[in-house]
Amino acid sequence: MPSNEKLIEMKNLKKYFPMKQKQVLKAVDNVTMDIHKGEILSLVGESGSGKTTLGRTVSRLYHKTNGDILFGGKPVEKYSIKEFTKKVQMIFQDPQASLNPRMTVGDIIAEGIDIHKLAKTKKERMEKVYSLLEIVGLNREHANRFPHEFSGGQRQRIGIARALAVDPEVLVCDEPISALDVSIQAQVVNLLKDLQKERNLTLLFIAHDLSMVKYISDRVAVMYRGKVVELGTPEEVYNNPIHSYTKSLISAVPIADPTAKKHEKVGVDESYLRSPMGDVSEINKIPEVPELTEYEPGHFVETSFLKENKLI
Structure with a gap:
């Protein structure tokens, strides 16, 4: 079960990519958000x-x-890369590209097991590998095969097993x-949900x-042009x-039931859109007011949007 303990804290986090003529692309722009221990926080957006x-x-x-990024209340820079990667593992979008052919x-x-010296003998190493394969729904015999011999869903399960090998706290x-495929998507999502419960993992689920996302999440953060614009259950x-962008995303979700009421089509209000471009002088700029305001208990919305629409 999710707790109120903050495992990862982001404070005015920025990731800018340099462009020409002292311009920067603001891929992540002043994101302040917490991820609680044991929760599945989903990050959605176009x-x-x-x-x-x-x-x-x-x-x-x-x-x-x-x-700033804090892990367990400590700046991530205080951890060595080796120490940090044992705690936080990543599952990539393209399983074929992320597995060495x-x-x-x-x-x-076993690569993570070898790096972190988690097995004393070759036998113990392979037993851990076999156990991980079975946990993600594959067979022991698969250990001797190569990635190209598997389907996309099986390769993603291999990626999950690799991430679990070092017993991380966060995925x-x-x-x-x-x-x-749609049927395989459900299997992988159910696997992640089961693993999260069994191992008390914390997940940042990007989709x-x-x-x-509605099915798997404890909380949902909506991201647009580098900013989190809405956050809640x-x-x-x-x-x-509340936010126009969130409404536009939800209005685009297809409904299978023809008798159900369709979502109202919502256009994004162009007046509040910010360009993701900026200049290098903005790198050290800290916002005067918080990026998110608690509009309702546990429901946060972009402050500038609330002000411009006179909701606060």
Whole structure:
């Protein structure tokens, strides 16, 4: 069960990419958000909104431009990369691209075990590999095969087994089901949900499939142009969206039941949109007011949107 303990804290987190003429692309712009221990926090938004960049920055695959990331109340810089990667593992969107085609599945999964010296003997090493394969729904015999011999869903299960090999506290799942068939998507999501309960994992689940996000999440954060614009429980965000962008996302979700009431089509109000571009002088700029305001208990909305629409 999720607790109120903050495992990961982001404070005015920025990840800017340099462009020409002292311009920067603000992929992640002043994000302040917490991830609680044992919860599944989903991050949703359209392509290019900054979801993956945020996940990779939290995982330390990208160096942050500015701001703070705290893990267990301690700045992530206080951890060595080896120490941190044992605590935070990532599951990638494309399982084929993230698995070394020249290594057997057994060696791929055991790589983390070898680096962190989690097995004393070769026999213990392989027993751990076999156990992980069975946990994710594969067979012991699969350890001697290569990634190209598996389907997309099976490769994603191998990626999950590899991430679990070091017994992490956090899994950052970067659209882990977007490249899979619909039936396989459900299997992988159920697997992640079961693992989260059994191992008390904390998940940052990045996705654009809102129906799946509603099913798996404890909280949902909506991201747009590098900013988190709304944050709350799935019930609050889906049933009572406040931000225009959240409304536009939900209105785009197809409804299978032809007798059900369709979502009202909502256009995004262009007046509050910010360009994701800026200049280098903005790197050290700290917002004068919090980016998010608690509009209702546990339901946070972008402060500037609330002010411009006279909701606060």
